[in-house]
Amino acid sequence: MNYSFSFNFDSDFKDLLKRVEQDEKKKAPAKMKAFSQSNKAQKTVSSMIIKKNGVQVNNVAPVEKQRPNKLQEDEMNRNIEKMKLKKAHRNARGKPPGEKPKPSQSPVQVQEKVSRNKSRTVWPNEGKSAEAGLKLDYSGEKEDTSQVVLTKSEREIVGTAGGEIRDIGEDDDDYDVDISDEEINGTAETNTKKPTRGFFSSLTSLIGSKSLEEKDISPIIGKMKEHLISKNVAAETAEQLCGSVSKKLIGKVLGTFKTVQSTVKEALYEGCVQILSPKRRVDILRDALDARANKRPYAIVFCGVNGVGKSTNLAKIAFWLIENGLKVSIAACDTFRAGAVEQLRTHVRKLNALHPVDKGPETVNLFERGYGKDPAAIAMEAIAHARDTHYDVVLIDTAGRMQDNEPLMRALSKLIKVNQPDLVLFVGEALVGNDAVDQLMKFNQSLADFSNMENPRLIDGIVLTKFDTIDDKVGACISMTYTTGQPIIFVGTGQTYSDLKNLNATAVVNALLR
């Protein structure tokens, strides 16, 4: 058989191609129209305004260069005349016979007439007089549960939050850290002598057991640190974390079938999981039941900087506690920000509507003393009131404050010192980067400094809010827990009452090292 026989296809193809190309060249590409040629140029703002008599005036367009031809113009004028006539006819019919029709009345005049009759707008809540002021004052308003309108989705969440708070999604697949593997491999390869025998050298590095030295791991540690910072871990925390990981690994003998980078990743993974694991038992429900058995309310103070979601997550936690059969009293100790008390009252009203009681005290109670009072005193009164009226949990909402504001930090320290709550929760948002360390350090420091006590109460736990907004940039978890050593107890993941989750350490670390 002769394989060498073939069609002379190439020359045919080239011929055809040439022809097609030439054809295409002849057809010049369609030229773009200039703007003035386009239809859009004919339309101006004024041409789009439809006058009262229904005629669209086109010829005022300033860009228009050609006048419309005579014929069109004639027709237009004729149409205008016709319409004017029609209008006059209609006016004459509608009016009483004695009155003369006014066909020449221009639309502008009509407009003027209307505006002369226009009365001053009275806004519903305009606070000029004393009565108007009273109308605006909602602070004395009594709760009317019948007025609360609950949507279907809100009704559906009732009864879903029973029991333990659920974990944030954990993907069970093994953690695979593919951060800059190529880059790491690249740096590793330059060190090896035989780059041509790629798989042979990797084989020896797999089996050969040698103890790790700083020069082996420092490039990988550097990459890891950058990766952590890119995941929103505070720079300081990332530095310290990587430092301790490298300290732990130096001198360690590399295991069989393990590469340097996998060993480093494993160590970092373990370190992060360890940081996120709570160092003591965290079971608010259990402790609240214990407090109930001892006939005292379980008090939780929420503190944090402005706008991180203290009140919102307080309401969510209240919902979770109610679902688990506890009676909750909310103390409105934010006596500073306008609307803070009303915000809580709205929540309380809604929660009561979701969990109505037949008789006896309502499931959620708002303890308020208005604005401008001392928060510490209100909290104390609230706890005493809860004890008397048999509420199980007191949630104390405080005003947001910046960590550098000394007078406000003193006030918070006083509140905690005077009331000795069972739990002091710091509310922080997951969006925060380097500031997380600063916030927590200063909150803790001022609680210690301003309390004048031997063993001051510090932050016992962290509520991480807005977790749904950060995707996989979960670094704030690590920064916060590393700074205080305290566990993240709740994670806020959305807007509804049921969007409260537990932190799952392995899931977070998987997201962090991904």
Add this chain to the structure above:
Amino acid sequence: MTNAKKVTDFDAFLSNYDTTTLAIAATFILGIITVLIFFIKRSTGSGNSILFMGINNAGKTAIFLNLIKSENRLTITSMKQNEGTVQVGGKSLKIIDLPGNERIRKQYMDQFKKSVKAVFFVVDSFTLPKEVKDVAELLYDILIDGTLTKYSPTIVIVCNKQDHAMAKSSSVIKNLLQKELNTLRTTRAAALDSIDQNEKVNLLGKKNKDFEFSDLKFKVEFIESTIKDNDGKSGLSSVTDWLEKVA
């Protein structure tokens, strides 16, 4: 092009690569097979180790040292597991003493739970009334664990430090733990469904009935022990008896 030409092409292809490459390739394939066998063997779990678990300062490491080296020694908080083998009734048993510190115990439990034959849960009989919440929580975590439930190893609750004058007896400890676990399952187990967790949390014990150890799938036994000898008899004889039984 002819067939013959093709064959010579292949010869040329062969001659370009020396036999060393082929040898390395063969070794590589053999190596992969070895690794696969190694992993398969490891994942199935031999199920031959005895885990010593419990909260901090319950006496796990002290019992471990007594069993392995027959010596009383001052111990400190373990930061990692201690492993050793002990000869019981002609068989050798692998004993692993897991750290009780709250930060790390979960990780170590996850690491070793697959190869478990029995769990010896060590409890400090003297301080239990104070620590019952912490003890019950760890015990709850063990009893509710999916992997452990699947293998359902024997759980021996070792009421340690019986030499102490105020130590509680095993029956008192059983009652205390039962009561606490009953409370715990209402506060922790009632999570009905979760969106993203593939493992459904099952209820401990039986529904509409106070929790009892006898309701469990596990075989739970309570024994008393102490690392101090009394009247020449080892205080750990009950532990060694049970090691023999589970061996």
